Amino acid sequence: MSFASAGVGSATHWAAERFIVSAGFKATHVPFRGGPEALTEVMTGRVDFVFIGISAGLPFIQNKQLVPLAVSSAKRSSTLPDLPTTLETGYKDSDFNYWNGMLVPAKTPRPIVDRLYSETTLALAPPEVQQKLAAQGVEPAPLTPSEMDAMIRREIALNLKIAKDAGLKFN
Numbered sequence: 001m002s003f004a005s006a007g008v009g010s011a012t013h014w015a016a017e018r019f020i021v022s023a024g025f026k027a028t029h030v031p032f033r034g035g036p037e038a039l040t041e042v043m044t045g046r047v048d049f050v051f052i053g054i055s056a057g058l059p060f061i062q063n064k065q066l067v068p069l070a071v072s073s074a075k076r077s078s079t080l081p082d083l084p085t086t087l088e089t090g091y092k093d094s095d096f097n098y099w100n101g102m103l104v105p106a107k108t109p110r111p112i113v114d115r116l117y118s119e120t121t122l123a124l125a126p127p128e129v130q131q132k133l134a135a136q137g138v139e140p141a142p143l144t145p146s147e148m149d150a151m152i153r154r155e156i157a158l159n160l161k162i163a164k165d166a167g168l169k170f171n
Contacts, residue, residue: 001027004038004050012038014162015051015072015096019086021165022094042066053098054079054137072096079137099141101148113145 003020005013008031020027030047032038035056041047043065051072058079060066070086071077074095086094102120104113123129124140133140143151163170 001025001048002030003027004041004047005029005031006035006038006052007031007033011053011096011098012051014159015098016049017162017166017168018096018158019051019072019091019094021162022086022091039066051096058137073098077137078134078139099151101143101152117142117145 003016005016007013008029010031012035013029013031016027016029027048030038030041032041035052038047038050039052039056039060042050043060049069054071054077057066057068061068061080068080068083070084070089071080072086072095074085074087074097076085076088077083102116104116121142124133124142130140162168
């Protein structure tokens, strides 16, 4: 089997590697320069599967160009509520959550960090914003700066484990 990704080290790469390690099979990684190319190769049948963010895959799922099998998040997506998680399908430790975050230089003064967090949280709060994001498969989950820091540290540890378990080699 082969799997596409949006590039070496991308979230799409790590999600697939985590699943492959959990499921106990081998697959050839076919990295692309971004998600659109990866999706195209799966839709044409030149590559077997891809793990991609719901917002990127949803139009192709709705147009019946892709068949969703599971989500890699720890819980089901509200956008595709009938779609099981990889955990629910029996693959232990296969969950991989996609996330986006706002990052600033490490030496940014704390009041600026706090203000950015506050303003971002306010911008995400209105129901019309929530509805627009939900229609794209995006579920905001704002984290405080300290929660984001802790999550990034967990992600680094998780990715190191995935790399080791998958036998990935880097230059």
